[in-house]
Amino acid sequence: MSSTDLATRPAGAEAAPAQPCIDLARVECLFTELLVAFGEDPTREGLVGTPRRAAASWASFLSPAPADAACFPEPRLMGQMVLVDGVSVWSKCEHHLLPMHLTVAAAYLPGEEVLGLSKFGRIAQYYAGRLQVQERFTGQVADHLAQAVNSPDIAVHVEGQHLCMSMRGVRMEDARTTTLQARGRFEKDPVLSQQFLAIATRHRAA
Numbered sequence: 001m002s003s004t005d006l007a008t009r010p011a012g013a014e015a016a017p018a019q020p021c022i023d024l025a026r027v028e029c030l031f032t033e034l035l036v037a038f039g040e041d042p043t044r045e046g047l048v049g050t051p052r053r054a055a056a057s058w059a060s061f062l063s064p065a066p067a068d069a070a071c072f073p074e075p076r077l078m079g080q081m082v083l084v085d086g087v088s089v090w091s092k093c094e095h096h097l098l099p100m101h102l103t104v105a106a107a108y109l110p111g112e113e114v115l116g117l118s119k120f121g122r123i124a125q126y127y128a129g130r131l132q133v134q135e136r137f138t139g140q141v142a143d144h145l146a147q148a149v150n151s152p153d154i155a156v157h158v159e160g161q162h163l164c165m166s167m168r169g170v171r172m173e174d175a176r177t178t179t180l181q182a183r184g185r186f187e188k189d190p191v192l193s194q195q196f197l198a199i200a201t202r203h204r205a206a
């Protein structure tokens with residue numbers, strides 16, 4: 001990928017989606033209808049404020065802060081692996097509208113600039129704040145990171161717990177889904193790849 005491509009838009013990345021236009025009043029009405037369809041009485045004491053709270057919660061989830069990704073010059077760090085792990089975000093599965101908890105580790109080899117460390121979490125949070133599937137999320141974070149750091153050498157490891165799996169049956173409670181995008185030298189260099197994976201998975205229960 002040329003730097004020109006990176007400067008415009010990362011390959012495979014969707015254009016930064018516009019903030020969703022959420023009709024809060026309508027969502028609230030629909031939650032009331034949903035309660036009725038569930039056989040509930042939305043006027044009973046416990047449910048009186050539920051449609052409003054549920055609508056606000058969805059609106060907040062669907063409006064993540066923009067993932068600005070400011071870099072600063074640090075040419076002496078060229079080629080050193082920078083890795084941030086333990087980034088924890090909540091998203092919602094687009095197939096069941098149920099939460100999924102994603103733990104993200106991301107690394108890159110800087111060129112002449114490095115990315116502010118807090119930006120890793122921002123990027124993850126931004127792509128988590130929508131209806132998602134873990135595989136796409138992993139690719140979007142990788143695309144955004146590659147663009148932000150202007151380097152093809154990036155790796156993103158995501159471990160997900162999906163409530164649509166965990167809630168169904170005891171045996172599924174511990175199920176985890178792992179996705180990995182390794183690009184550039186992280187794909188080609190087995191030592192680098194192993195180093196990344198060893199750090200990205202070190203928090204796993206033994």
Ligand SMILES: [Zn+2]
Pocket residue numbers: 093094095096097098162164165
């Ligand atoms: Zn699901």
